[in-house]
Amino acid sequence: MTNPTIKDVAKKANVSIATVSLVVHNNRRISEETKLRVNEAIKKLNYHPSRSARGLVSRKTGNIGFILTNDHFLRTEPFYTHIFIGTEFEARENELFVLLTTVNSSYSENDSLPRFILDRSVDGIIIAGKIPSNLLEKLSHYKLPIVFIDYLPENKKYPGVFVDNICGGKLATEHLIELGHKNIAFIGGDIEHPSIKDRFNGYKQALSDAKISLNKNIIEIKEEYPGRINGYNAAKKLLSNGNSLTAVFACNDAMAIGFIQYLREKGLKVPQDISVIGFDDVVPENSFEPALSTVKISKMEMGVEAMKLMSSILKGQISGNKKILVPVELVIRKSTNII
Amino acid sequence: MTNPTIKDVAKKANVSIATVSLVVHNNRRISEETKLRVNEAIKKLNYHPSRSARGLVSRKTGNIGFILTNDHFLRTEPFYTHIFIGTEFEARENELFVLLTTVNSSYSENDSLPRFILDRSVDGIIIAGKIPSNLLEKLSHYKLPIVFIDYLPENKKYPGVFVDNICGGKLATEHLIELGHKNIAFIGGDIEHPSIKDRFNGYKQALSDAKISLNKNIIEIKEEYPGRINGYNAAKKLLSNGNSLTAVFACNDAMAIGFIQYLREKGLKVPQDISVIGFDDVVPENSFEPALSTVKISKMEMGVEAMKLMSSILKGQISGNKKILVPVELVIRKSTNII
């Protein structure tokens, strides 16, 4: 059983291959009658146009490259995994395929580019999370449309899908304030990261709105990256300084968990002694004790939106550098409580 | 800058396009001299053959479809994520691309097949984890080579890459025995799953080798699936029966964690009161307290091996249904201790 081609359909429906092609593309010039006949033949033969042949003519591959750094993809919390699946979902809707590739987070000048770039096997690139700037620099030479997810290099004009981090930071902090907390610590890894910076800004806004003055002693933003171990380290620093904090806003769930682990070691209870709220919502409710209050990001939706963006760009429906802000949602569970 | 084609190279090197093609395929009939000249032109123009054009004539897409169920891909522990990345790595080595798609774990007859199948956009399929049998049934009609990872439908002759679960089960149990434990419980979700069955068999072998008789009261294999919540439930059942167990072999890390969470609620300490060992090694050392002893599976390697298998099948170097057993490794951390 070799695959049917446009010829087979044409023969079966007693029309020319051009007509078949027009029917497939739903061209209105075709009479209803032949349209019906052709479609019947298509169904009977189980005909699906060959991507290669199409690609050859149209100079489109129908593939979208998805790039992220290996440590992003492999980290425990399935943040980017969900985003990726979102792009895959939406790709199906648009008859596209996603080619995922990871790159080293320390990209060196001589490293080769993802093969789908060299190959011209993709029509566009989606970049999720921070990638090395020298990589981006090289990628930008290829005239391929690029859509960013969750990270936009500074001063760059690119379309993308981002989290409303400022709002999220505000929501988290306001939640703690409403519970009566006044000494609210902030821990965030690398404050240079735009997302973290924004969450921090939301935190500051909320405090200022509530007329609580900023206490720099309980802000820990010098860690290298926002992982569990650094949440742990931040806790160690904050608590050994004799600070009197009653709540913590961690810039993400991983840091929140690391923080709580340190507290546990020191015999402190969450939320009885200290309230902790995270960000991202990557920890399933029943997988950590206490269930983590957090700010939920709809990761899947981000992927979907990014692919929608890409799709409209490819169709020429959108130019410029449209940005989409995905809303966040406060999720109150067990790690935060009234003071 | 439009992409250079074989014609451009031919012109630049002053040869025919046929010659260029031969050089690209490293044909020996070409003289060293022209080979050099052509290769130089290729490099200068940064020429990469078009996949579409190649695909059109060779009837190969250079793509491999990767299928798993959505809940497998999205579960917290990045088991299949690592496997997927392994296939991607090895795909690069073989000039292949991986198209991942998830399918619903409850596949109904009318659901459509992954588009890359209908499209003929892949040359082969890799299936990771258990997929619905009716889906597999449909897939098998397409005459595409299939490679399985971590799950082989019963009575089917397919090539694949699998874990040495029996050995792993033995290793885990022997470790507990060596620590002096005699009342060793086994918890596993659905015992019908071949992997779990094998781990259980390893457990039984180890006990029998050590002349410890099987105690059915401390075996809990009736849960629906091996997740955290069911580890928790299994713990509840086992401990409320007044059984005197001092150690548990959980069929995977997720269940081990659920088990420990229940113990924690009951004020029992791990490993002081009960030793717990898991399987899979999907929990990073510093992300759970106590660090989990487990049996490590090299997930990445499984993906790599599967893609290697697929690649040799496509090249016709291998027929039949070769199976590869990936070794496992005992990892002793903090959740197991001497009785």
Added chain:
DNA sequence: GTGAAAGCGCTAACAT
């Protein structure tokens, strides 16, 4: 050792 030419399956411009 190298070139000419046919053809892979499709799209789109142009005829009819």
Added chain:
DNA sequence: ATGTTAGCGCTTTCAC
């Protein structure tokens, strides 16, 4: 409203 035809970039057979 439908058909004819010229390529898209490549591989491969067959000449030379």
